[in-house]
Amino acid sequence: MTNLTGELSAAVRNVANFPVKGVTFKDITPIFANIKLFNKIIDAFADKFADLKIDKIAGVESRGFLFGMPLAVKMNIPFVLIRKKGKLPGDTIWASYNLEYGTAIIETHKDSFSEGEKVLLIDDLLATGGTINASAELVRQLKAKTVAAAFVAELAFLKGRENIKDKNIEIFSIIKY
Numbered sequence: 001m002t003n004l005t006g007e008l009s010a011a012v013r014n015v016a017n018f019p020v021k022g023v024t025f026k027d028i029t030p031i032f033a034n035i036k037l038f039n040k041i042i043d044a045f046a047d048k049f050a051d052l053k054i055d056k057i058a059g060v061e062s063r064g065f066l067f068g069m070p071l072a073v074k075m076n077i078p079f080v081l082i083r084k085k086g087k088l089p090g091d092t093i094w095a096s097y098n099l100e101y102g103t104a105i106i107e108t109h110k111d112s113f114s115e116g117e118k119v120l121l122i123d124d125l126l127a128t129g130g131t132i133n134a135s136a137e138l139v140r141q142l143k144a145k146t147v148a149a150a151f152v153a154e155l156a157f158l159k160g161r162e163n164i165k166d167k168n169i170e171i172f173s174i175i176k177y
Helices: 002-011 029-033 035-049 063-075 130-141
Strands: 013-016 024-027 056-060 079-084 092-099 102-109 118-126 145-154 170-176
Touching: 002 029, 002 035, 002 170, 029 035, 035 063, 035 145, 035 170, 056 063, 056 130, 063 079, 063 118, 063 145, 092 130, 102 130, 118 130, 130 145
Parallel strands: 056 079, 056 118, 118 145, 145 170
Antiparallel strands: 013 024, 079 102, 092 102
């Protein structure tokens, strides 16, 4: 993992004053141009969760899709979308979470999870934990269980790991800032 962490650190771009002045944005998009590194990330996730007996992987819009679907294919596990409000057709359930100024809503289909299923949530970045808390709430509404959440990167100074409400969720990130 140390080698992967170093490769990932070298690939991530620091963009000063984005999206607002005073913020240094961690741009992970160069990962997608490096297929060897991308595959190592997917392999690291697959290795980490191989013995967890996961029933479904749920990717959080939008970069969670980019890591979640390849992981689901590799692990031969069904993939579920968690999207921003209004992006899914048909019957959905929703959960809200706080943003710096206001709230946001995410949703999934009412038939995304079945009672008792074990779910792995995946996203690119763990920041404050709000998105993962809302995603885990969607899983709970359908009587399934979030057993783990995986991230490429974690902004540890924002304390997202500590803010995750369900302390039984295993949290895994490849690199921490």
